[in-house]
Amino acid sequence: MDLRFTPEERAFRQEVRGFFEQNLPKDIHAKMIDGRHPSKDDIVTWQKILNKQGWAVPNWPVEWGGTGWDPVRQYIFLDELQSFPAPSPLQFGVYMVGPVIAQFGNEAQKKHFLPRIANLDDWWCQGFSEPGSGSDLASLKTRAVRDGDHYVVNGQKTWTTLGQYADWIFCLVRTDATVKKQEGISFLLIDMKTPGITVRPIQTIDGGHEVNEVFFDDVRVPVENLVGQENKGWDYAKFLLGNERTNIARVGVSKQRLRRLRELAALERVGDAPILENPRFAEKLAALEIELKALEMTQLRVVAAERKREKGKPDPASSILKIKGSEIQQATTELLMEVVGPFALPYAPEDEGDEHGHNEPPVGPDWAAPVAPTYFNWRKISIYGGSNEIQKNIIAKAILGL
Amino acid sequence: MDFDLSEEQSLLKDSVERLLADRYDFEARKRHGKHPEGFSPEMWRAYAEQGLLAVPFSEEEGGIGGGTIETMIVMEAFGGALVLEPYLSTVVLAGGLLRHAASAEQRAEWLPGLIGGETRYALAHGERQARYDLHDVGVQARRDGEGWVLEGEKALVLHGDSADRLIVSARTAGGRRDRDGIGLFLVEAGAEGVSRRGYPTQDGQRAAEVSLSSVRVGPEAVIGSPEGALPAIERVADEAIAALCAEAVGAMDRMHRLTVEYLKTRKQFGVTIGSFQVLQHRAADMFIALEQARSMSFLATMMAEADDPAERSRAVSGAKVQIGRSGRTVGQGAVQLHGGVGMTMEYSVGHYFKRVTMIDQLFGDADHHLARVARMGSLLAA
Numbered sequence: 001m002d003l004r005f006t007p008e009e010r011a012f013r014q015e016v017r018g019f020f021e022q023n024l025p026k027d028i029h030a031k032m033i034d035g036r037h038p039s040k041d042d043i044v045t046w047q048k049i050l051n052k053q054g055w056a057v058p059n060w061p062v063e064w065g066g067t068g069w070d071p072v073r074q075y076i077f078l079d080e081l082q083s084f085p086a087p088s089p090l091q092f093g094v095y096m097v098g099p100v101i102a103q104f105g106n107e108a109q110k111k112h113f114l115p116r117i118a119n120l121d122d123w124w125c126q127g128f129s130e131p132g133s134g135s136d137l138a139s140l141k142t143r144a145v146r147d148g149d150h151y152v153v154n155g156q157k158t159w160t161t162l163g164q165y166a167d168w169i170f171c172l173v174r175t176d177a178t179v180k181k182q183e184g185i186s187f188l189l190i191d192m193k194t195p196g197i198t199v200r201p202i203q204t205i206d207g208g209h210e211v212n213e214v215f216f217d218d219v220r221v222p223v224e225n226l227v228g229q230e231n232k233g234w235d236y237a238k239f240l241l242g243n244e245r246t247n248i249a250r251v252g253v254s255k256q257r258l259r260r261l262r263e264l265a266a267l268e269r270v271g272d273a274p275i276l277e278n279p280r281f282a283e284k285l286a287a288l289e290i291e292l293k294a295l296e297m298t299q300l301r302v303v304a305a306e307r308k309r310e311k312g313k314p315d316p317a318s319s320i321l322k323i324k325g326s327e328i329q330q331a332t333t334e335l336l337m338e339v340v341g342p343f344a345l346p347y348a349p350e351d352e353g354d355e356h357g358h359n360e361p362p363v364g365p366d367w368a369a370p371v372a373p374t375y376f377n378w379r380k381i382s383i384y385g386g387s388n389e390i391q392k393n394i395i396a397k398a399i400l401g402l
Numbered sequence: 403m404d405f406d407l408s409e410e411q412s413l414l415k416d417s418v419e420r421l422l423a424d425r426y427d428f429e430a431r432k433r434h435g436k437h438p439e440g441f442s443p444e445m446w447r448a449y450a451e452q453g454l455l456a457v458p459f460s461e462e463e464g465g466i467g468g469g470t471i472e473t474m475i476v477m478e479a480f481g482g483a484l485v486l487e488p489y490l491s492t493v494v495l496a497g498g499l500l501r502h503a504a505s506a507e508q509r510a511e512w513l514p515g516l517i518g519g520e521t522r523y524a525l526a527h528g529e530r531q532a533r534y535d536l537h538d539v540g541v542q543a544r545r546d547g548e549g550w551v552l553e554g555e556k557a558l559v560l561h562g563d564s565a566d567r568l569i570v571s572a573r574t575a576g577g578r579r580d581r582d583g584i585g586l587f588l589v590e591a592g593a594e595g596v597s598r599r600g601y602p603t604q605d606g607q608r609a610a611e612v613s614l615s616s617v618r619v620g621p622e623a624v625i626g627s628p629e630g631a632l633p634a635i636e637r638v639a640d641e642a643i644a645a646l647c648a649e650a651v652g653a654m655d656r657m658h659r660l661t662v663e664y665l666k667t668r669k670q671f672g673v674t675i676g677s678f679q680v681l682q683h684r685a686a687d688m689f690i691a692l693e694q695a696r697s698m699s700f701l702a703t704m705m706a707e708a709d710d711p712a713e714r715s716r717a718v719s720g721a722k723v724q725i726g727r728s729g730r731t732v733g734q735g736a737v738q739l740h741g742g743v744g745m746t747m748e749y750s751v752g753h754y755f756k757r758v759t760m761i762d763q764l765f766g767d768a769d770h771h772l773a774r775v776a777r778m779g780s781l782l783a784a
Contacts, residue, residue, distance in 0.1 A: 001411065001471050002404050003704040009403065072403050255782055262780060279776065286776035290698075290720040293781050297697030304405045320690050395689055396682035400662050 082252025127171035249325030450519025481652025496523030503626030562610030563600025726768030
């Protein structure tokens with residue numbers, strides 16, 4: 001038992017950090033530090049830089065561009081990426097559909113799609129959730145009916161994150177309604193330019209436009225865009241969701257948010273003293289840092305155990321990571337609300353991708369604008385990816401045997 | 403980065419767990435607690451025979467050369483069985499001070515008896531006014547020729563009533579709350595002027611109020627620098643906290659398992675109560691608290707050996723906060739989910755709850771350590 005990183009692992013961390021310092025464009029870095037959204041262009045630019053370095057898709061099989069790093073190095077890379085902070089790769093491609101295609105797709109699909117995902121030539125979005133299928137995902141109703149060389153897709157997907165930019169969507173569709181609900185689902189890749197697709201924005205409580213509804217009206221999808229076998233889509237979805245959970249704690253994100261919180265609490269004064277020197281505040285901050293340290297150790301335990309696990313089988317302990325990770329991320333936004341104080345009030349929605357949207361002078365400190373929107377927006381973290389209550393069901397069943 | 407135990411460590415874990423499985427179930431513990439000492443002298447001999455008392459001492463001095471990981475293994479197992487014997491007092495606290503502060507001659511003289519199980523020790527450091535402040539020492543040590551005379555009162559000396567020897571901290575210089583001017587003295591429990599009032603503690607263990615009235619000791623009784631013992635005391639307190647964190651994890655783990663077992667067997671309304679989602683979620687919350695505590699126990703174990711005292715204390719304090727908070731979640735949850743039976747003295751779960759509660763009250767509770775972490779700056783720098 002040795003809980004320190006090895007000298008090689010520490011050197012790797014330095015190498016990664018050094019690369020970020022040299023190569024992340026300064027304007028994108030500044031945006032990330034402020035907690036503003038990177039634009040589509042920012043994300044694409046950064047992904048292409050990572051791709052040139054060979055770090056676009058570390059988690060993939062080596063033959064398709066993976067780095068072959070062991071789980072500890074994968075963790076260090078993400079930890080550095082998040083805490084630097086640099087934009088995270090578009091997860092729908094790199095962590096979701098990419099690994100599914102690499103594992104279950106045919107050669108033609110791999111050759112066509114995987115390099116384009118790694119270089120973010122195609123922007124992918126996820127078509128899983130439906131208005132009637134949230135936590136009970138397998139109850140989904142969007143159907144695909146075979147018609148010659150095509151599937152004809154009808155139905156509706158929702159909560160489609162950044163779908164407004166998407167070139168492609170991967171969808172779970174019902175191809176057999178006569179069997180058990182998990183056994184009649186297929187995994188389809190659909191070009192967003194296909195006639196019959198309509199994308200409608202959903203505005204979230206922070207005022208932002210991040211998620212969408214996607215409607216399918218007699219959308220014709222070539223059968224070669226089926227991944228794997230018909231009616232086996234639920235297996236691929238479980239594989240995908242298992243991959244999603246390995247990074248769900250977002251420890252690096254919380255580290256960066258707490259560092260930022262500390263800086264801002266040292267700047268912002270109440271009376272004659274910085275907020276940071278208020279013992280009540282300092283103790284809340286310390287309590288959160290302790291929780292995050294514990295979570296980081298738990299994350300490392302899961303990562304270390306992963307070296308011995310069968311690939312694609314998620315550790316049910318990752319449910320702990322989801323629950324604590326989301327609670328801590330949300331708590332950082334609450335504490336930042338305390339730091340910003342009354343200057344949380346002005347409502348100035350950020351126009352995504354429009355660098356020149358802020359013509360009005362800021363009210364209060366110049367970092368105040370994203371604080372309240374982030375507090376509201378981050379309530380989503382305990383909802384998406386399997387709500388925290390679902391995660392507790394998983395712990396109760398898969399770990400405790402209840 | 404590696405969480406696996408070495409082969410020797412696995413053997414140690416197996417052997418201590420086997421010993422406790424054979425001789426320390428809950429009914430046996432009740433019997434052990436009925437001895438006048440409050441624990442079982444036979445079990446103490448068994449620990450000595452198995453080499454458990456030798457764990458942290460170097461091989462040259464008759465030990466097995468273990469570190470904080472080996473101590474964690476023993477303490478976690480002890481927590482799972484609610485062990486009553488004075489391992490923390492003798493091996494971790496007194497043994498720690500002997501390792502870090504005593505001279506080679508002193509260790510050569512004292513360690514064989516400790517490791518062999520013949521001599522039990524207690525640390526007489528706390529005082530009525532000091533609460534959790536390690537530097538607050540009012541007991542006086544005044545020079546008397548070559549030796550010293552000790553005068554004053556020590557409070558809450560763990561296992562102080564049954565110990566053969568006491569390590570007493572006393573002020574040799576400066577004011578009561580000065581960091582400098584604290585010395586450590588080895589005092590025979592039966593020495594003239596020592597009187598002890600023993601009493602049971604909430605968790606079924608024992609402690610004593612120790613009164614020192616013109617107690618004379620020779621120069622050979624001084625452990626380390628007579629004016630500069632505080633750093634060693636602080637270091638040993640951090641090691642003791644790491645050990646207690648492991649004990650608490652062992653106790654919480656057992657308590658949680660008992661609770662899950664109960665949820666699977668207890669029937670109401672015609673079904674096992676574990677089928678109710680509200681109880682499942684509470685059990686999941688307890689599990690999360692337990693695993694977060696285990697993670698911080700690992701961190702404390704690793705950092706208790708750190709060279710930099712500030713880094714060491716910050717991590718150990720962080721762990722103590724987590725253990726205190728998790729202890730409440732798991733302990734209160736375990737009693738609640740057991741219902742009425744969890745309230746009875748006859749059943750084990752309440753005893754685990756009481757032990758983890760008392761662990762929070764030892765060497766600084768969660769609030770004390772939270773304030774310490776807050777004062778010391780970020781725990782996350784690394």
